[in-house]
Amino acid sequence: MILALQTTTFGVLGGIPTYNRIVCRTLDGFNSAQTKAVLIATDTVADLASRHAELPSLRLKAFSRERNAFARSVLRSGLSDRIDLALIGHVNYAPLGWMLKKLQPQMRYGVMLYGIDAWQPLSALKRRALQQADFIISISDYTRQRAIETNDLAGKRIDLLPNALEWDEVEPADSTKPTIQGTCLLSVCRLEQSEKYKGVDKVIESLPEVARRVPDIQYLIVGGGSDLDRHRQLAVEKGVAERVHFLGFLPEQELRACYRDCQLFVMPSAGEGFGFVFLEAMKYGKAIVAAKSGGAPEVVIDGVTGKLVEYGSKAELTAALIDLSLDKSKCDRLGQAGYQRLQEKFLYPRFEQTLSEILLRQLSASACYRGRREILNHA
Numbered sequence: 172m173i174l175a176l177q178t179t180t181f182g183v184l185g186g187i188p189t190y191n192r193i194v195c196r197t198l199d200g201f202n203s204a205q206t207k208a209v210l211i212a213t214d215t216v217a218d219l220a221s222r223h224a225e226l227p228s229l230r231l232k233a234f235s236r237e238r239n240a241f242a243r244s245v246l247r248s249g250l251s252d253r254i255d256l257a258l259i260g261h262v263n264y265a266p267l268g269w270m271l272k273k274l275q276p277q278m279r280y281g282v283m284l285y286g287i288d289a290w291q292p293l294s295a296l297k298r299r300a301l302q303q304a305d306f307i308i309s310i311s312d313y314t315r316q317r318a319i320e321t322n323d324l325a326g327k328r329i330d331l332l333p334n335a336l337e338w339d340e341v342e343p344a345d346s347t348k349p350t351i352q353g354t355c356l357l358s359v360c361r362l363e364q365s366e367k368y369k370g371v372d373k374v375i376e377s378l379p380e381v382a383r384r385v386p387d388i389q390y391l392i393v394g395g396g397s398d399l400d401r402h403r404q405l406a407v408e409k410g411v412a413e414r415v416h417f418l419g420f421l422p423e424q425e426l427r428a429c430y431r432d433c434q435l436f437v438m439p440s441a442g443e444g445f446g447f448v449f450l451e452a453m454k455y456g457k458a459i460v461a462a463k464s465g466g467a468p469e470v471v472i473d474g475v476t477g478k479l480v481e482y483g484s485k486a487e488l489t490a491a492l493i494d495l496s497l498d499k500s501k502c503d504r505l506g507q508a509g510y511q512r513l514q515e516k517f518l519y520p521r522f523e524q525t526l527s528e529i530l531l532r533q534l535s536a537s538a539c540y541r542g543r544r545e546i547l548n549h550a
Contacts, residue, residue: 185447440467
């Protein structure tokens, strides 16, 4: 049996849920003879309603944020099921993988590292559980290196598995005309007080100077959260409130139209383990302005698919926005290079192949251990 533990998968959009969904998609098509179960801590039963038919080989179960029930279910599985492999979808659940290993020593467990949670020094229990994992999967080399440095991990046990677009094809955007005219910048992210590193405020601060060179500049921000009011007030203070459009969380068709109609995508974040929204922008052939920070440089190639600026440098950010806003041909060239990079590096088939290879390798190791134990027991 393969058991996967995930945080949130089908209930919301975003980079981590997308990663979890394509893990599920890979598991569904992997080794039809193997039982595969996925326990999801924060999703609801309603979130799974349409997923059972899409993923017929998976046993999906949601726990609606009932974390004690989630942990009890993991324990029951450890006591009653023969588990060959456990995929732990968040570093916070690493102790559950360690517990399963103690119950079933032949089992292999791996922990998936996504971003900022793995960059920080972990509690003694989580660190030990991560160190004891048979393998670790990291979404980016940056996350891999930070986790090694801060939590004393063995790098040779860490596989690299970047995020990917959920489906192979590029869906058509809504054909309606854009509701906002002008040269449009676009950001798509949560505006949470705990995630001020996203850099949306830095873009707002740069707009007065950008507007002096690009009179029709407009800034679209898709997303919301507990830090929205601070951003609204900042736009007022900087005298650009009429240029900054807070659109909230949009239905998928409207979000696609925003990607389609913007001239360039901007998110100069200091805390991206990967930056899934960069892939979405690349899907629509958009040039990207990002920060030389976190995992972003592994996705956005400076001068090739976009521009990288020092996080917090107003001068560099302003110059990049002016340059790409005034030079549409350069934007188009960078955007097309980004689209090509997406096809080569970040589509689902590549993700599926890499994860399947990891699974096969770990299942083989589990079978070898089990075989050795059976020989010893019969000796």
